[in-house]
Amino acid sequence: MTYVIAGSCIKDDSCIEVCPADCIHPKPGDPDFETAEQLYIDPELCIDCDACVEACPVDAIFAEFEIPEKYEYALDLNAEFFAEQSTVERTAA
Amino acid sequence: MRPRPPRVAIVGAGPAGAFAAAAVLRARGDAEIDLFERLPTPWGLLRGGVAPDHQEIKRLDDTFDRETLQRGCRFLGNVEVGVDVSHSELMRHYAAVIYAVGAQTDKSLGIPGEELPGSWPATEFVAWYNGHPDYRELTFDLSAKRAVVIGNGNVAADVTRMLTLSPRELERTDVADHALEALRDSRVEEVVVLGRRGPAQAAFTSAELRELGRVEGADVQVNPAEIELDPASRRWLVEDGIFTARKNVELLREFVARPARADARRRIVLRFLRSPVAIRGSGRVEAIDVRRNEIVRSPDGSLRPRPLEEDVETIECGLVLRSVGYRAVPLPDVPFDERSFVLPNERGRVLAHDGEPLPGVYAVGWIKRGPTGILGTNKRDAEQTVNCLVEDLRAGALREPASPAREQIDALLAERCPDLVTVDGWRAIDAHELERGRGEERPRVKLASRDELLAAADAGEATAQRG
Numbered sequence: 001m002t003y004v005i006a007g008s009c010i011k012d013d014s015c016i017e018v019c020p021a022d023c024i025h026p027k028p029g030d031p032d033f034e035t036a037e038q039l040y041i042d043p044e045l046c047i048d049c050d051a052c053v054e055a056c057p058v059d060a061i062f063a064e065f066e067i068p069e070k071y072e073y074a075l076d077l078n079a080e081f082f083a084e085q086s087t088v089e090r091t092a093a
Numbered sequence: 094m095r096p097r098p099p100r101v102a103i104v105g106a107g108p109a110g111a112f113a114a115a116a117v118l119r120a121r122g123d124a125e126i127d128l129f130e131r132l133p134t135p136w137g138l139l140r141g142g143v144a145p146d147h148q149e150i151k152r153l154d155d156t157f158d159r160e161t162l163q164r165g166c167r168f169l170g171n172v173e174v175g176v177d178v179s180h181s182e183l184m185r186h187y188a189a190v191i192y193a194v195g196a197q198t199d200k201s202l203g204i205p206g207e208e209l210p211g212s213w214p215a216t217e218f219v220a221w222y223n224g225h226p227d228y229r230e231l232t233f234d235l236s237a238k239r240a241v242v243i244g245n246g247n248v249a250a251d252v253t254r255m256l257t258l259s260p261r262e263l264e265r266t267d268v269a270d271h272a273l274e275a276l277r278d279s280r281v282e283e284v285v286v287l288g289r290r291g292p293a294q295a296a297f298t299s300a301e302l303r304e305l306g307r308v309e310g311a312d313v314q315v316n317p318a319e320i321e322l323d324p325a326s327r328r329w330l331v332e333d334g335i336f337t338a339r340k341n342v343e344l345l346r347e348f349v350a351r352p353a354r355a356d357a358r359r360r361i362v363l364r365f366l367r368s369p370v371a372i373r374g375s376g377r378v379e380a381i382d383v384r385r386n387e388i389v390r391s392p393d394g395s396l397r398p399r400p401l402e403e404d405v406e407t408i409e410c411g412l413v414l415r416s417v418g419y420r421a422v423p424l425p426d427v428p429f430d431e432r433s434f435v436l437p438n439e440r441g442r443v444l445a446h447d448g449e450p451l452p453g454v455y456a457v458g459w460i461k462r463g464p465t466g467i468l469g470t471n472k473r474d475a476e477q478t479v480n481c482l483v484e485d486l487r488a489g490a491l492r493e494p495a496s497p498a499r500e501q502i503d504a505l506l507a508e509r510c511p512d513l514v515t516v517d518g519w520r521a522i523d524a525h526e527l528e529r530g531r532g533e534e535r536p537r538v539k540l541a542s543r544d545e546l547l548a549a550a551d552a553g554e555a556t557a558q559r560g
Contacts, residue, residue: 013473
């Protein structure tokens with residue numbers, strides 16, 4: 001199971017602040033942060049804790065089994081973002 | 094004796110102003126903040142810019158309300174700084190003034206015919222359908238079959254959607270009633286969206302582009318030849334391209350592969366590598382001439398469009414919406430950078446002509462960095478400005494204002510602004526609009542004229558005074 005961020009994300013970083021698994025990227029300061037249109041959740045690392053859902057001011061985050069039809073694409077999209085560069089690669093010093 | 098709480102004025106209650114107020118309160122819980130706003134309603138482009146069918150984004154107003162107005166930040170609406178109250182007057186009443194006025198006008202294309210009736214800045218169309226009281230009286234002629242949208246950014250995507258959504262979809266939104274009525278009767282069947290660069294350079298987010306392919310009853314058409322990537326773009330996409338650009342190209346290829354539907358009510362036609370060269374018509378817009386571009390690598394390494402020496406193509410249309418960017422306007426008595434269209438600043442500290450910081454004057458949002466970024470960008474931008482402000486407070490770099498008592502600014506406003514809207518007035522407007530919305534099963538039905546807004550606000554102000 002994972003949570004996913006949909007296209008209504010405004011790149012408010014409240015979710016990043018509360019994520020205990022450090023699985024939401026890109027983060028402020030990352031080279032691709034400014035050009036990113038939204039934030040993404042790494043499905044490999046998400047621990048399904050729901051903290052980001054509570055923190056998101058625009059309800060852009062959904063549990064995998066509750067994604068509205070118009071955002072169904074977001075499941076693949078979040079995974080694909082990390083297929084290009086995984087969290088492990090992003091956080092390697 | 095404990096030091097007096099810092100008095101801070103924020104000019105502009107849009108997202109940048111709201112994020113700044115919240116950041117000041119996080120850093121200095123004792124700060125007394127007055128949020129000045131030209132309109133009777135707060136939250137700026139969240140209310141007047143974000144598209145009506147993006148209701149989830151508009152929910153950010155709850156966070157703004159909770160983190161500012163509910164924490165004692167005062168709303169002073171229907172007050173225009175620079176007209177009703179001057180910059181120097183604010184400096185007499187507050188230790189710090191943060192400008193968050195945004196970018197209030199649009200860039201022009203500089204082509205013949207731009208000013209013909211029927212050719213509009215997209216921002217005016219946006220303000221009109223979102224119920225901005227200054228734009229309510231505009232009339233958009235939607236009687237021609239084809240409209241042309243110039244630009245490839247998210248405002249272009251928004252106006253394209255608004256022109257093509259079905260009445261059924263529009264009725265579920267908080268689009269202004271006058272716009273709903275006009276759009277219901279619209280005879281526009283085709284919206285052509287012109288991008289001067291190629292698909293790899295389009296400024297749409299992939300989310301907005303995807304939405305264009307999901308408008309109920311509308312076909313999206315892309316000419317395969319126009320999205321074929323030139324070698325430079327292809328290399329860029331693989332080597333340095335951003336995730337969004339790759340998704341956009343993928344989506345456009347998917348649009349090409351879709352079969353046209355015989356029963357489509359409307360069409361969205363996405364054109365690339367096309368620049369408008371003239372808008373034509375006798376007395377009003379009848380057509381637009383466009384020229385084909387190629388993509389070339391410029392000396393600074395960026396990929397730019399270059400016009401090809403070919404005949405122009407003429408596209409007949411009755412409406413042109415120009416969406417090529419916002420531009421800020423100068424404020425009276427505050428330094429302005431005429432080349433970058435921002436307040437000259439360093440990390441949000443506004444600089445005087447000699448390059449030194451003007452004590453107590455700050456900028457945040459588009460008037461600080463230019464019209465870039467999305468809503469959340471303003472949060473970090475506000476934190477940067479507010480960090481400077483807090484440092485300056487700590488260092489004793491801010492002057493003690495001459496008239497620091499709340500009663501003093503209130504007396505001035507009472508004299509100048511008889512129709513001041515406070516938080517009570519805004520709450521009455523908000524409750525009234527939400528109530529009307531419940532009756533029609535819509536998220537909100539906006540009051541879209543200043544008179545209606547002030548009448549609703551008055552009821553709230555009166556109740557608050559009696560209470």
